[in-house]
Amino acid sequence: MKRTLTTLLAGAGLALAAMTAQAAAEFPSRAVTIIVPYSPGSTDTLARTLSEGLSEELGTPVVVETRPGAGGTVGGAYVANADPDGHTLLFAVSSVQTVAPHQRDLPYGFEDLKPVARVAVGPNVLAARADAPFKTMEEMLEYAKANPGKVSYGSAGTGGATHIAAEAIAKAADIEMFHIPFGGVTPAIAATVAGDVDVVLGFASAILPQAEAGKLVALAQLSEERAQLAPDLPTLKEAGVDLALPPNVGIWAPAGTPDDVVETISAAVAKAVQRENFVKFGKTTLTEIDYADALTFTEVLLAENSYFEWLLPQIDFSQ
Known part of the structure; x- marks a missing residue:
C-alpha cells in the first residue's frame, strides 16, 4: 500500500511538473491582463504607457484593467487568486504586498504574490508650507524636537502609505508630529499650500511642481540616493535620519507562476522601460524609472516587508 501511495504521489508530482513546463513553453498563449488596483490616475497611466512596449516585446496584446x-487590496487579492500562468499580472506600489497584509486580514499574504520586475521608485518627497518656521530638513528636526507634537503633517488617510511613511520618519528621527488625515494626497497638499498643515508627504510628481512655484518648500526625498529627477534635493539620510522609503512600483504575478514565465515577462519589461515613449513619459511625470529583475526586486521586497512587520504595531491608527 505504501509503495502504491508513493508511486501515486511521485506520478502526481511528475504530472504537475509536466503541466508547469508546458505552461511555460506556451506562454504567452493569449492576451495578458495587467490589473492596476487603484482608480484611474498616474499609476494607471504609467501602466498603460508601459503596456504598449510590453505588448510588442511579448508578441501578444497587453490589456490594462x-x-x-x-x-489596492481588492486588485491585489484578484491577482493573488488568479491562475498562475503569467496571463494575469498586478501593477502596483509595493505597499499592496509589504504593508496591507500586516494591517488587516486579507484573502492573500506576502507569499501569495510573486515579484516579476520593479519599474519605478517614485520617489516620495517631504515638503513644508511656504511660511513654515523651517526651510530645511535639519531645521524641521530641530524645531520638532524643541516643540514636541506641534508640527502637523497631512496624509492621504489613516493607515495609508503617506501616514505610515511620516510615522516612520518621526520614529527614525526621534520626534513627535501631529497627524491630520485627508481623503487623498491632493487635499493634503492643498491644505499645506493654504498654510493649514505644516508638512506633507507625497510623490515627487505631486510635490515638486508646487515647490517650484513657491507654494511649498521641499525638505527631503525618501530615496536611498538623490533621484535623477531631483538631484538638488537632499535625502533623509543626508539630514541625519537613517531611513529610506522609496515607493517601489512594479509588477507581480500569482505565486506558483513558473520561473520561466516570470523571467520572460521580466526580460520584456527590461526592454519596454527603455523605449522612447516610456522614458519620455517618466521625465514628463517626474517618475524615476528604475528597473530591477525578479531576484533583485524580491530581495528589496523581503527587506521592506520585514521593516513594516516591525514598524506597524508601533503606530497608532486610531487618529
Missing part, C-alpha cells in the same frame, strides 16, 4: 478598492 483597473480594479480599485481598499487601498
